[in-house]
Amino acid sequence: MSENLLEVKNLKTYFHTFKGIVKAVDDIDFDLKKGEILGIVGESGGGKSVTGFSIIKLIEEPGIIESGEIIFVGQDLMKKSEKEMEKIRGKEISMIFQDPMTSLNPLFTIQMQMEEALKLHTNLNENQRRERCIKLLKSVGISNPEDRLKNYPHQFSGGMRQRVIIAVAMSANPKLIIADEPTTALDVTIQAQILKLLKKLVRKNNCSLILITHDLAVISEMTDRINVMYCGKIVEQGITKEIINNNYHPYTRGLLNSIPRFSNNNKRLEVIEGIVPNMFDLPKGCKFAPRCKYKKHKCEVIEPQKIEISPEHYVSCHFPLIGDKDNE
Amino acid sequence: MSKTLQIRNLVQEFNLSNGILEKYKFRNGRIHKEEKIAHAVNGISFEIEQGEVFSLVGESGCGKTTTARTIIKLIEPKQGEIIFKGQDISSFSKKEMDSVRREIQMIFQDPYASLDPRYKIIKIVMEPMLFHNKNMTKNDAEKKALELLEIVGLRPELAYRYPHQFSGGQRQRIGIARALAVRPELIIADEPVSALDVSIQAQILNLLGDLKDEFKLSYLFIAHDLSVVKHISDNIGVMYLGKIVEKGSTKDIFENPKHPYTKLLLSSIPTINEEHLSEPMEITGEVPSSINLPKGCYFNGRCPYAMEICKEISPKEIQIGLKHFASCHLLY
Numbered sequence: 001m002s003e004n005l006l007e008v009k010n011l012k013t014y015f016h017t018f019k020g021i022v023k024a025v026d027d028i029d030f031d032l033k034k035g036e037i038l039g040i041v042g043e044s045g046g047g048k049s050v051t052g053f054s055i056i057k058l059i060e061e062p063g064i065i066e067s068g069e070i071i072f073v074g075q076d077l078m079k080k081s082e083k084e085m086e087k088i089r090g091k092e093i094s095m096i097f098q099d100p101m102t103s104l105n106p107l108f109t110i111q112m113q114m115e116e117a118l119k120l121h122t123n124l125n126e127n128q129r130r131e132r133c134i135k136l137l138k139s140v141g142i143s144n145p146e147d148r149l150k151n152y153p154h155q156f157s158g159g160m161r162q163r164v165i166i167a168v169a170m171s172a173n174p175k176l177i178i179a180d181e182p183t184t185a186l187d188v189t190i191q192a193q194i195l196k197l198l199k200k201l202v203r204k205n206n207c208s209l210i211l212i213t214h215d216l217a218v219i220s221e222m223t224d225r226i227n228v229m230y231c232g233k234i235v236e237q238g239i240t241k242e243i244i245n246n247n248y249h250p251y252t253r254g255l256l257n258s259i260p261r262f263s264n265n266n267k268r269l270e271v272i273e274g275i276v277p278n279m280f281d282l283p284k285g286c287k288f289a290p291r292c293k294y295k296k297h298k299c300e301v302i303e304p305q306k307i308e309i310s311p312e313h314y315v316s317c318h319f320p321l322i323g324d325k326d327n328e
Numbered sequence: 329m330s331k332t333l334q335i336r337n338l339v340q341e342f343n344l345s346n347g348i349l350e351k352y353k354f355r356n357g358r359i360h361k362e363e364k365i366a367h368a369v370n371g372i373s374f375e376i377e378q379g380e381v382f383s384l385v386g387e388s389g390c391g392k393t394t395t396a397r398t399i400i401k402l403i404e405p406k407q408g409e410i411i412f413k414g415q416d417i418s419s420f421s422k423k424e425m426d427s428v429r430r431e432i433q434m435i436f437q438d439p440y441a442s443l444d445p446r447y448k449i450i451k452i453v454m455e456p457m458l459f460h461n462k463n464m465t466k467n468d469a470e471k472k473a474l475e476l477l478e479i480v481g482l483r484p485e486l487a488y489r490y491p492h493q494f495s496g497g498q499r500q501r502i503g504i505a506r507a508l509a510v511r512p513e514l515i516i517a518d519e520p521v522s523a524l525d526v527s528i529q530a531q532i533l534n535l536l537g538d539l540k541d542e543f544k545l546s547y548l549f550i551a552h553d554l555s556v557v558k559h560i561s562d563n564i565g566v567m568y569l570g571k572i573v574e575k576g577s578t579k580d581i582f583e584n585p586k587h588p589y590t591k592l593l594l595s596s597i598p599t600i601n602e603e604h605l606s607e608p609m610e611i612t613g614e615v616p617s618s619i620n621l622p623k624g625c626y627f628n629g630r631c632p633y634a635m636e637i638c639k640e641i642s643p644k645e646i647q648i649g650l651k652h653f654a655s656c657h658l659l660y
Contacts, residue, residue, distance in 0.1 A: 043525040043526065043527060044525055157614055159614055160614075187387035187388055187552065187615075188387065188552065188554070188593060188596045188597055189387060189592060189593065189596045190387075190614065191596065191598075192595075192596035192597075192598070193612075195598070214525065214526065215598065216526070216600060217555075217597070217598040217599050217600050218598045220598070220599075220600045221598045221599070222598075244600055254527060255526060255527060256600065258526050258527045258529070258530035259526055259530075259555065259600065260530075260533070260555040260556055260558060260559035261555070261600070262555060262558060262582065262599065268534055268537070269530040269533055269534055269559070270530070271527065271530040271531045271534060272527040272530075273531075275495050275497060275498075275528065276495075276525075
C-alpha cells in the first residue's frame with residue numbers, strides 16, 4: 001500500500017482566453033498510493049475536473065499545462081508524446097465521466113464500444129474479446145449480458161449506462177481510474193448501487209481510484225484520503241477521517257457545516273458568506289480570504305504555504321483552526 | 329390552524345400517442361385502439377396547513393414536479409380536487425385562475441432558465457406586481473421591488489443589471505423576490521437549491537426559512553435531496569411512481585419509516601461519518617416505466633419483502649400515527 005502510484009508535483013494548468021488567464025489549477029502537489037481511493041472535493045470552479053483531465057493530459061486549447069511533473073509508475077507523463085499517451089489512456093489510466101447519456105456513442109452497440117478498448121490494448125482474438133465483454137458486463141451487474149451486448153446505448157437507463165461505462169473503463173485492467181462526478185446525474189438509490197459497485201471492483205482489481213465530486217457525503221463514504229480544492233489550489237489534504245472530524249482550514253469546515261446533517265436539528269445552517277471569486281480576478285493573498293470569517297490582514301497580502309500540521313495532513317492557511325472550539 | 333391547501337385524489341396523465349397512426353394499430357386482421365399513456369400522478373392526497381412546509385420527495389420520474397404544475401394548473405388535472413383556502417380550484421377557468429395565482433407563486437429549479445435574459449432585474453420583479461394589481465403605479469412598484477431585493481440579500485445598485493450578470497445563487501434570490509412580489513400565501517418551490525453549490529445552497533435554505541416567518545408563508549417544497557428536505561420540512565410525502573407511499577411528520581419519516589421504499593431511500597443516502605439512518609438494504613433494480621405500471625403495489629419489483637399479495641392487489645393507505653400514513657401490505 002505504501003508505494004506511490006502517482007505523484008503530481010507543482011502542476012499548473014492555465015487557460016489563456018481573450019479575457020485573460022484563468023489559473024484553473026495553480027501549483028498543486030499530491031500523491032496517490034497503490035490501491036488507494038483518493039477524493040477531490042470542492043465547489044464548481046475549484047479546478048477538480050481540470051486536475052483530473054491534466055493527469056491524462058486531455059487539456060484542450062486554450063488550456064495549457066504550464067509546468068509540473070506527473071509521475072505515474074516512475075515515468076513522467078509530461079515528457080510523453082501524444083502517441084505514447086494514447087497507449088496509456090484506457091490501458092493504464094482510464095476515465096469515467098459525469099454524464100452517462102453522452103459518454104457512449106449512440107451509433108454503436110455496446111459490444112462495439114467495449115471491444116474498442118480491448119482491440120487497442122490487448123492481443124485477444126474476436127472470440128476471446130466477446131467472452132471478456134460478457135464477463136465484464138456480468139461483473140458490473142448487468143443481467144443477461146449475451147443479449148445486452150447487441151443493444152444500443154438508448155436502450156439502457158442512466159444507471160445501466162454508467163455500469164457499461166465502468167465496464168469499459170475496467171476492460172484493460174487499468175492501474176488507475178479517474179472518475180469525474182460518476183454519480184451526480186443519477187438518483188440516490190441508483191447512486192448507492194453504482195458507488196458500491198465501483199468500490200468493490202477497485203478493491204478487487206487492486207487498482208487506484210481518483211474520485212472527483214462536489215458531494216462531501218459521497219467522498220466521506222468512499223475514500224481513503226481527500227484533497228479539498230478551492231480556486232485551483234489544494235487548501236487541505238489528509239486522511240478522510242481527519243478531514244471530516246479534525247479539519248483545520250476554514251473552507252473545509254465551512255463546507256462541512258453548510259450541509260444539513262441528519263443528526264442535528266438546528267433550523268439555521270452555518271454558511272460561508274459570499275460567492276466564489278471571479279477566476280479572472282483572483283484575490284491577492286489567500287484565495288479564500290474574502291469569504292473567511294477568521295481572516296486577518298496577513299491573509300489578504302501573503303499567500304499561505306502548505307504546512308504539515310500532523311503526519312500526512314497538510315493545510316494551506318496562515319491561521320489554521322487548531323483546537324476543537326468550533327468543531328462539532 | 330387553517331388549511332391552506334388540500335389535495336384529494338389528484339390524477340395526472342399524459343397521452344403520448346399523437347396522431348391517428350399512433351393511436352390505432354392493425355393486428356390479427358383487426359384494428360385496435362392502443363394509446364400510450366404516461367401515468368404521472370396516480371391519485372395522491374395531502375394537505376398543507378397555514379405556515380407549514382410540506383415536502384414531496386422521490387426519485388426522478390416519480391411525479392413530484394407534475395404534481396406541482398398541476399396544483400397551480402399549468403396543466404389541467406385529469407381527476408381530483410385541489411382545494412385552496414376552502415375553494416375547489418380544479419375546475420376554475422384560466423381567467424379565474426389569475427387571482428389564485430397571485431396567492432400561489434412558484435420558484436423554479438433552474439435559475440438560468442427561469443429569468444428572462446432581456447429584462448433587467450427590477451423589471452422582472454416589478455412585472456407580477458403590475459400584472460396582478462392594476463391600480464399600482466410604476467413608481468410604487470419600483471420602490472417595492474427594491475425593498476424586496478434588499479430582503480433577499482441583493483444590493484439596490486444590482487437591480488438595474490441583466491440576469492446574465494449574476495451567479496446561480498443570486499439568480500435564485502431574484503426568483504424568490506419575484507415570487508414574493510405579489511405577497512402570496514403559498515409558495516411552490518420546485519427543487520430550488522439542487523442546481524447550487526453546497527455553500528450557496530445553505531444560504532438559500534436559510535433565506536427561505538427566514539422569509540417563511542417574515543411573510544407568514546406556507547411552502548410546498550419539492551426535492552430529491554433528503555438531507556435538505558429534513559432540514560426544511562414540517563411534514564413529508566414520499567412519492568414513488570406517482571403515488572404517495574408514505575406521509576407523516578419529518579420525525580415520523582426519518583425516525584420511524586414504515587414503507588420499504590422510504591427505508592430504501594434513507595439507507596441509500598451517503599452520509600458524513602456514516603451516521604446511517606436505517607440499516608443498509610440490498611438495493612436492486614430500477615424504477616419501472618410509468619407507461620406500463622406494474623400490477624398490485626408499484627414497488628413490488630424492487631421490494632425485498634414482496635409477497636404474493638403485493639403482485640396482485642394495490643395496498644390501501646393505513647394510518648400509523650396522528651399524521652403518519654403508509655401504503656404497504658406488510659402493515660395490515
